[in-house]
Amino acid sequence: MYDAIVVGVGSMGSSACYHLARRGARVLGLEQFDIPHALGSATGYSRMIRMAYYEHPDYVPLLRRAYELWRELERESGQSLLFETGGIYMGPPDGHVVRGAIAAAEHHGLAHEVLSHAGLADRFPQFRLPGHFAGVWEPRAGFLLPEKVIAAQAELALRAGAELHGREPVLDWDAGDAGAVVRTATGEYRAGRLLFCGGPWTGKIVRDLGVDLVVTRQVLGWVWPRVPARFALGTFPVWGIEAADGSLSYGFPMLADNPGLKVARHGRGTAADPDQVSRQSTPADEAEARDILARHLPDGDGPVLSLRVCMYTNSPDGQFIIDRHPAEPRVTVACGFSGHGFKFASVVGEVLADLVLSGKTAHPVDFLGLGRFR
Numbered sequence: 604m605y606d607a608i609v610v611g612v613g614s615m616g617s618s619a620c621y622h623l624a625r626r627g628a629r630v631l632g633l634e635q636f637d638i639p640h641a642l643g644s645a646t647g648y649s650r651m652i653r654m655a656y657y658e659h660p661d662y663v664p665l666l667r668r669a670y671e672l673w674r675e676l677e678r679e680s681g682q683s684l685l686f687e688t689g690g691i692y693m694g695p696p697d698g699h700v701v702r703g704a705i706a707a708a709e710h711h712g713l714a715h716e717v718l719s720h721a722g723l724a725d726r727f728p729q730f731r732l733p734g735h736f737a738g739v740w741e742p743r744a745g746f747l748l749p750e751k752v753i754a755a756q757a758e759l760a761l762r763a764g765a766e767l768h769g770r771e772p773v774l775d776w777d778a779g780d781a782g783a784v785v786r787t788a789t790g791e792y793r794a795g796r797l798l799f800c801g802g803p804w805t806g807k808i809v810r811d812l813g814v815d816l817v818v819t820r821q822v823l824g825w826v827w828p829r830v831p832a833r834f835a836l837g838t839f840p841v842w843g844i845e846a847a848d849g850s851l852s853y854g855f856p857m858l859a860d861n862p863g864l865k866v867a868r869h870g871r872g873t874a875a876d877p878d879q880v881s882r883q884s885t886p887a888d889e890a891e892a893r894d895i896l897a898r899h900l901p902d903g904d905g906p907v908l909s910l911r912v913c914m915y916t917n918s919p920d921g922q923f924i925i926d927r928h929p930a931e932p933r934v935t936v937a938c939g940f941s942g943h944g945f946k947f948a949s950v951v952g953e954v955l956a957d958l959v960l961s962g963k964t965a966h967p968v969d970f971l972g973l974g975r976f977r
């Protein structure tokens with residue numbers, strides 16, 4: 604009998620296992636693949652973190668705590684996991700990226716600087732931008748190393764007493780007054796509480812959530828730039844550019860462990876079944892990466908080194924879902940991270956441990972509840 608069973612030991616599940624175990628809870632984490640693995644939402648060596656959150660200013664208090672917890676995870680694991688390179692967000696001055704980033708920064712008193720087109724050209728000559736574009740510079744933005752984060756969270760969870768099983772898919776579950784039970788091919792496990800952190804597979808395992816989660820295929824690309832020195836870590840920041848269709852082209856400085864300059868588009872990819880998604884790249888995938896480089900980063904526009912497929916789990920409004928299951932009081936669900944959740948994994952683990960152990964949290968997460976869809 605466990606206090607809690609966590610289904611899915613990926614970005615959020617490994618963090619929840621860590622936070623639950625360090626509070627002394629008896630935790631079992633069940634993961635269908637390896638811990639970590641490259642088949643879910645967290646592959647690709649880097650994930651952006653930023654605070655001037657144009658998506659919704661209510662995320663900012665959570666981000667403040669996320670930064671603290673990332674530094675704590677670094678101390679406890681003895682690894683460097685978060686790199687504050689600074690971040691530059693660019694687009695039309697009245698577009699949702701620039702306007703939203705300024706609104707979030709002003710509302711929460713975050714350090715930032717607004718740059719004109721001339722200011723951008725002066726500070727960041729790597730970019731080619733339309734003449735009417737402006738930018739917002741945020742010194743505390745940067746990136747996390749997702750595979751290392753998940754490994755560190757899992758290892759610290761294990762050291763704190765959690766039991767984690769890789770390669771053991773949860774096939775079925777029940778929850779009632781007497782407790783919860785999950786079934787796998789190997790056995791049946793019982794717990795007081797169940798926590799689902801299944802990422803793209805949530806819709807397959809969590810019934811009666813009452814919300815449509817749309818899984819999409821998303822592609823990341825790496826190229827060898829024409830002028831590598833211009834994109835080196837220490838010289839080049841994380842960045843995002845609002846595209847005409849409202850999507851965001853974005854990228855990272857070059858990393859020592861993984862060759863190439865990474866670029867991608869944050870927009871809705873093709874809908875996919877997570878068990879059937881095509882992991883083969885297509886000419887269209889390469890063309891998308893090429894288009895970002897040709898338009899905005901001419902010195903980066905070199906040969907492709909890698910293209911990788913990853914998945915978003917999109918909620919109906921693009922905001923996360925963190926709540927009790929509407930019909931099962933013993934069950935908590937964290938899903939629908941809609942392509943921007945990784946930076947929050949540290950604080951989401953803390954929130955989930957609160958919800959699982961006491962049914963409430965002091966963190967401001969009401970805006971992420973299921974009630975907003977009713």
Ligand SMILES: Cc1cc2nc3c(=O)[nH]c(=O)nc-3n(C[C@H](O)[C@H](O)[C@H](O)COP(=O)(O)OP(=O)(O)OC[C@H]3O[C@@H](n4cnc5c(N)ncnc54)[C@H](O)[C@@H]3O)c2cc1C
Nearest residue numbers: 611613614615635643644651773802804913940944945946
């Ligand atoms: C291309 C791409 C780029 C991104 N860029 C950023 C970024 O720059 N910044 C940012 O903050 N976020 C970014 N994100 C989003 C972020 O990575 C995700 O929001 C986050 O990883 C979601 O975490 P998760 O725990 O929900 O899913 P996952 O990390 O995929 O974990 C879910 C886990 O559950 C397991 N599982 C599912 N069902 C079962 C079952 N039945 N039994 C056992 N195990 C099960 C899965 O195998 C998986 O390990 C990006 C995502 C993608 C795809």
